[in-house]
Amino acid sequence: MTTVDPGEVYDLxxxxxxxxxxxxxxxxxxxxxxxxxxxxxxxxxxxxxxPHFCSEKGHALEFSERTDDGHRFLIRKG
Incomplete structure (x- = not known):
């Protein structure tokens, strides 16, 4: 896992x-x-x-990356 931010991980x-x-x-x-x-x-x-959800709801998409089995996103609540 990247060390960009230690926020909570929500596994979906x-x-x-x-x-x-x-x-x-x-x-x-x-x-x-x-x-x-x-x-x-x-x-x-x-x-x-x-990303579309974040843009529509006023949240900041701080980081996005591809992982071995999908994607990981860091969202900062607006």
């Missing part, structure tokens, strides 16, 4: 669209503004859906 691997975005939205609603959250997913559409 194995879930298919639209569940990763829906669960990310629900989890972020529970967190205070400015909190960071790592999202790990194997859904190939997440590379499109997560």
């Amino acid at each position: 691997r194995g879930l298919k669209c639209p569940l990763p975005v829906l669960k990310t939205r629900k989890r972020l609603e529970q967190l205070p503004s400015g909190t960071t959250l790592w999202i790990e997913t194997t859904d190939p559409l997440a590379v499109i859906d997560i």
Whole structure:
């Protein structure tokens, strides 16, 4: 795992669209503004859906990378 930020890791691997975005939205609603959250997913559409979700809802996509089995995103709640 990269050392960009030690925020909480939310493992959404194995879930298919639209569940990763829906669960990310629900989890972020529970967190205070400015909190960071790592999202790990194997859904190939997440590379499109997560950045779009962040843009639409005012969250900052701080980091994104490809992993062996999917993608990992670092979101800072707006």
